[in-house]
Amino acid sequence: MPxxxxxxxxxxxxxxVVRYVRHPHGGGFVSPKAKVAPDAWIAKSAYVEENAVVAPGARVGENSWIESGAIVEPEAIVxxxxxxxxxxxxxxxxxxxxGARIGSEAxxxxxxxxxxxxxVAAGTKVSGRIAA
Structure with a gap:
């Protein structure tokens, strides 16, 4: 089998032309210039762009897009x-x-x-807890 x-x-x-590698944990598309922890989970249809960081234990869901330079800290769930x-x-x-939309530099x-x-508008610094 191939x-x-x-x-x-x-x-x-x-x-x-943009290039990606499939992340071994979830199969999502990750730029070779991104930093994604081996134990992070990137869903099969998610994208992580160059210079983005996804930390250990973080999860990125289906059809999500993490743009360049964005950071997802440890154990966060997108x-x-x-x-x-x-x-x-x-x-x-x-x-x-x-379906949330988080603006640039927020x-x-x-x-x-x-x-x-x-x-969340671009440049916004959310403070406190937002009720889910």
């Missing part, structure tokens, strides 16, 4: 179909609900629980 490739290439609308903008930061043990503190479909 072995499935762990490398993937796509051509963007502007003609650039739900299904979440968009984490460039340079955004999700604190340790935080929970981001399905910061969510450790332990925060963000409800589904929440929109």
């Amino acid at each position: 072995r499935k490739s762990m490398r993937e290439e796509f051509e963007t609308d502007d003609g650039r 739900g299904i179909a979440v968009h984490l903008g460039a340079g955004a930061r999700i604190g340790a043990r935080a929970r981001v609900g399905r 910061i969510l503190p450790a332990g925060v629980k963000l409800p589904a479909d929440t929109i």
